[in-house]
Amino acid sequence: MARIYIPYGSVEGQTAQIAEYISELIRAHGHQTETADLKRSGHTLPGGFDGVIVAASVHMGKHEGYVTDFVKKNRGELERLPSALISVSLAAHGEGEEAESYVAKFGEETGWHPAHVGMFGGALLYTHYNFLKRQIMRKITRDKGSPALDTSRDYVYTEWDGVQRFTEDFLAGLAAPSR
Ligand SMILES: Cc1cc2nc3c(=O)[nH]c(=O)nc-3n(C[C@H](O)[C@H](O)[C@H](O)COP(=O)(O)O)c2cc1C
Structure with a gap:
């Protein structure tokens, strides 16, 4: 059994829903999870986790500043542990180039380049x-x-089956002997 930490940033709540969906899915696979709304919780990644999935949404071309700060502060741990980034935007629903540019900018700002990156459509609420x-x-x-x-x-626009596949691939990676 693995323990997965799921910190997220969300302004209107769609990424929070995605984080909760991922959390439930991972639990259904017999693992433990903890979600954390980074707007409210501290900026330190707690110990004792076997993997981290960071989720953030895009507004005016950028992910939440407090998620950027969290990643910068905890980059060492994020690089040591199996980790993933989920980027939620309206652009991810379309061709993908714009959504990729948001992720590239996030990578430049934080210096974090996770092996697993998922870009999923958000919502127009x-x-x-x-x-x-x-x-x-x-x-x-x-x-x-x-x-x-x-x-x-x-x-x-969230492709829930895509989120499910992404999460299950991440879990499969955890179980694999060499990562
Ligand atoms: C004020 C505002 C600005 C936005 N800017 C962008 C943007 O620059 N690019 C984009 O692809 N989506 C943009 N979106 C769409 C959001 O990424 C989308 O609504 C997403 O679901 C928000 O996630 P959240 O509810 O977790 O905050 C914007 C949405 C709002 C309300």
């Missing part, structure tokens, strides 16, 4: 945004030529 955010997101969406313009509903 119009009904949760305040007036201003709703208008901004609708304009960005329209400018991109996307049809997701009905602000009376939400659009969720």
Whole structure:
């Protein structure tokens, strides 16, 4: 049995949901997990874990600053342990180049280049945004030529089966004799 730490950053809650989904999945495989909202918890990676999955979302082209700080501070441990990055954005739902550029920028800023990187679509949560955010997101969406313009509903793009495959691959890597 392994113990996996899942620290995350999330502004509107989609990455928090993804972190909880991963946590439940790993537990269903008989392992232990702990999720940590990095907005609230400390910046030190606690000891006693066998693997770490860091999840963060993208706003205005960047992942949460407090996740960047966490990774910078704990880079040594993240490099020693099997670790993965999950990047959540709307761009990850599309062609992927833009989503890859966010990950590349994160790598440059933190110096951390994990073996496992997952990029997953986030959500357009119009009904949760305040007036201003709703208008901004609708304009960005329209400018991109996307049809997701009905602000009376939400659009969720997370590919849950992809998240599942990614998590199971990560677990398989933990079990493999040489990593
Ligand atoms: C104000 C704002 C700015 C955003 N900027 C970007 C962006 O630059 N690129 C992108 O791909 N997605 C962008 N998104 C989409 C978010 O990445 C997406 O909504 C994601 O699900 C947010 O995850 P969270 O709920 O865990 O914070 C933005 C969303 C909001 C609300």
